Amino acid sequence: MTTLPHVATQPTTPRVAMPIIDCEPPALGPVACPPPVLRRRSAAHLRPVTRADAPPPGAGTPLPPPAAGTFADHALRRVLEVIDRRRPASQLRGVLAPGLVDATAALARTPQPGGTAVLRRVGLRRASDCPDNDVSAAEVFASYTRGARVRAIAARIELVCDRWQVVALQVG
Known part of the structure; x- marks a missing residue:
């Protein structure tokens, strides 16, 4: 059996016949993106955003009754108090559906970092799948x-x- 002399004389470091193409985007430093320019706009520049299929405002779309808004505020405050462990979950029984009471109680078992929750704003609108009146x-x-x-x-x-x-x- 004969050995090939040219195999023993080849270098052990690999060679690349073609240069490797750099596929990464160029690095961006803090100089590449200028800070955003903040402008104060007057109310004249703002216009309401409406869907194409939605009726124009004031076209007779019924709003939820005031009792619904009062209930929503009351219910969300209770939910936050249960999550913060300031109120027992049993006090949600008439306010939430039965499956949601259990889910809220489970959420209350995990510690919530950051302190006590404070409800700030509550908005309400008619559900889109309700009949018109x-x-x-x-x-x-x-x-x-x-x-x-x-x-x-x-x-x-x-x-x-x-x-x-x-x-x-849905609690975020």
Whole structure:
């Protein structure tokens, strides 16, 4: 058996016949992006955003009754108090659907960093799947603060046996 002399004389470091193409974008430093220019706009520049299929404002779209707004504020405050362990979860029984009471109680078992939650704003609008003259459901959107952070809550409330009840809840 013969050995090949040219195999033993080859260098052990690999060679690249073609240069490797750099596929990464160029590095951007703090100089590449100038700081944003903030301008104060007057109310004349602002216009309401409307969907194309939505009727114009004031066209007879029924608003949720004031009782729905009062209930939404009351219910969200109770939910935050239960999550902060300032109120027992049993006090949510008439306010939330049964599955949501258990989910809120489970959320209360995990510690919430940042301090006590404080409800800031609550908004309400008629649910889009309700008939035109019937306001038996509403969508609730709210913001609350926990320490320095601002968080959000969304819910759906419906009339169940002539009483408002939270049937869907998302706590952010």
